[in-house]
Amino acid sequence: MLPELDIFVGNYTLIDKEAYDLWIEGYSIQEAVGVMKQRGVLETWGANMDLLISDVADNYRTFDMLEKLLPTPLRLAEDWTFQLHPSVQKYVIEKYYSFDGTVIREILGKKLSGRTRKDLDDVAEKTGITLRSCRRQFDNVKRIYKQTDDASGSVKLNIQASFLLPPALAQKYATVVFLTSNRFETSKRRLSYLTFEDFSKCASAMMVHWTSSEVSEGVDDCDLEREFLVRLRDLKIVLEREKEHRNVTLSHLRGKIPDRMCLEVENNLKTYSRALISIAVNLINNRDLKDFFVNVVEKFIEPCKQGRWKPEELECFLKVYTDAGSNLDVMSSDVDLKPCWERYMKVMQICIRQLYHS
Incomplete structure (x- = not known):
């Protein structure tokens, strides 16, 4: 009597996710086999080493052929050689990138x-x-x-x-494009403590608030809006109202942060304020724009560290400082000045909070 066999025929390429992850991480076949062995694959499947080596090698050959399509994921979606289930295709692309x-x-x-x-x-x-x-x-x-660097739109x-x-990963790549396109300096020694996440969060804030996308939805969010950068030079007037700004800031800070920090603000507000304003008025210059992170760390973050600010205290100070600036009499006399100030300080608050590692 002949044995009965159940046969299933399909056209989807099967992807071993464990092997694929190890391939993505750059492990060789032998290294991947070693990792799988340590994870107990042989015991789980009742297999021997020869079978495991053969299986990993077979998977790696598939991945190597698949890699020819991964630089252009749209081709992968249409390819007949490697027909992947939509969920597997999504996994393969996302993992590769x-x-x-x-x-x-x-x-x-x-x-x-x-x-x-x-x-x-x-x-x-x-x-x-x-x-x-x-x-x-x-x-x-x-x-x-x-x-994407020269493409229009988001x-x-x-x-x-x-x-x-996926949106989250695309956003991270977008910040890399933004930082690279605008040639921000990120390699100086005083910036060595900063992580990619620090730069990415700051870049995201700039893309939202300092590019033309702030005022016109759907336009390029990689180039900083030149009119805004020019307008920032007018913020010098905040320094001309330094005494008024100082008094309002101090009066609103009392009771919100410790007395020792109120004394710190009273003694050093001029230093902090002039640092913030000088960064603003010089952003129109290519060199100063490129050195944005260097200037923020050198002129503001490091003095704050010397003042032993706690992150929550610094965040409170920046909010009060910004609100005090918005309420200066001079802001009401110029319809464009207050929005410019708040637009600038919104990003600075985000950046300083992100870059300040206590």
Whole structure:
């Protein structure tokens, strides 16, 4: 009597997610086999080493062929060779374009050139991420930057449309494009304590409030609005009303922060205020714009650290300082000045809160 067999035929390519994750992380076949063995795969499936090695090698061949389509995810969605279930396709693309903040932090501020790619050995050694993974992340950043830098409209939406990435990941790439396009200095020694997340949060705030998207929905949010930067020079008038601004700030701060910090404000408000205003009025200059993070850390963050501010105290001070500036008499005499001040300080509050590591 012949044995009965149940056979199922399908056209979807099967992806072993555990093997795929290890491939994404840059492990070789032998390294991936070792990791799986440590995780107890042999015991779980009742397999031997030869079978595990053969299975991982087979999966890796599939991933290597699949990688030819991953630089253009839209092609992957239409490809007949690798027909993936929609949920698997989403996973494969998102995982391929995932990145480590420590690696991107090392790439920020550098030219996306072949020479930089050759130096990724140092990045791999410093971050503990495999060289293969570092190269994948670098290539993805370069590819996305090249395709979206000159495109009009929302950078995030362009990335989503072209690379089929989820909103959160597309937004992170958008901040990388923004920081790279505007050539912000991120490599100076005094900025070494900052993480990719710090720069990304600040960039996101700038993209929302300092680009043309602030006043016109759907326009390019990668270029800072020049008219706004020019208008910032008028904030010098806040320094001319320094005594009035100081008195209102101090009166509204009392009772909200400790007395020792009120004394700190009383003694050093001129230093803090002039730092904030000088950064504003000089942003129209390309050099000062490029050195935005350097100037914020050097002129404001470091003096605040010397003053031993707690983050919540500093946040309270900035809010009161901003509100006091908004209520100056001079603000009511110029219809555009108050919105400019508040637009500037909204981002500065976000950036300072993010960059201030106590």
